[in-house]
Amino acid sequence: MALLRPDLPARERFRNRQHALTMTSDTIRYSDQRHLPTEGLLALYQANAWSSAEKPELLHKALLASHSLVTAWDSDTLVGLGNAISDGYLVVYYPHLLVLPGYQGRGIGSRLMGMLVARYKGFHQHMLMADGRAIEFYRKCGFQRAGKTESMWIYEGHDH
Ligand SMILES: CC(C)(COP(=O)(O)OP(=O)(O)OC[C@H]1O[C@@H](n2cnc3c(N)ncnc32)[C@H](O)[C@@H]1OP(=O)(O)O)[C@@H](O)C(=O)NCCC(=O)NCCS
Numbered sequence: 001m002a003l004l005r006p007d008l009p010a011r012e013r014f015r016n017r018q019h020a021l022t023m024t025s026d027t028i029r030y031s032d033q034r035h036l037p038t039e040g041l042l043a044l045y046q047a048n049a050w051s052s053a054e055k056p057e058l059l060h061k062a063l064l065a066s067h068s069l070v071t072a073w074d075s076d077t078l079v080g081l082g083n084a085i086s087d088g089y090l091v092v093y094y095p096h097l098l099v100l101p102g103y104q105g106r107g108i109g110s111r112l113m114g115m116l117v118a119r120y121k122g123f124h125q126h127m128l129m130a131d132g133r134a135i136e137f138y139r140k141c142g143f144q145r146a147g148k149t150e151s152m153w154i155y156e157g158h159d160h
């Protein structure tokens with residue numbers, strides 16, 4: 001489990017990056033609207049081999065029921081998505097963040113994460129579970145390992 005520490009220098013670097021990204025117009029459009037075509041959604045999850053793609057109806061409902069949902073689009077193609085679950089006051093958890101493989105490494109993931117973190121600015125805990133390959137990415141977004149915690153779950157997937 002990783003927690004966001006507002007006082008980290010990395011957070012500052014992340015903020016600066018968000019500013020730079022906002023100022024740089026590219027072809028990617030970002031949205032916080034709850035518009036999610038099922039086909040594009042499945043393509044995004046399948047391309048990243050995420051097992052929740054095997055439950056398409058539940059996945060669609062779950063994302064639309066999130067406290068926040070942010071998406072990235074190249075024209076009509078869904079190329080990135082992030083969501084948040086929150087009590088609305090103190091704690092926010094970021095369960096999903098993924099970018100189409102062909103679009104990774106172009107700043108899309110950090111821009112989506114930046115949109116979510118900005119929405120919950122000032123919250124006591126920003127939490128997420130960082131998969132091995134994404135740990136460095138989340139460090140760059142200002143997160144750090146949460147004390148001496150160990151992530152625990154009951155999980156029906158088989159992609160970890
Ligand atoms: C992790 C993920 C969301 C990052 O999105 P992205 O658009 O590729 O990342 P960005 O282009 O915004 O990268 C931001 C910074 O993180 C770094 N980074 C991104 N992915 C990384 C990785 N896997 N390992 C190390 N560094 C990484 C980038 O190099 C970049 O560094 P820089 O600021 O020094 O240039 C994306 O790679 C992805 O969808 N991966 C598969 C799904 C996944 O693992 N999701 C996270 C679940 S825990």
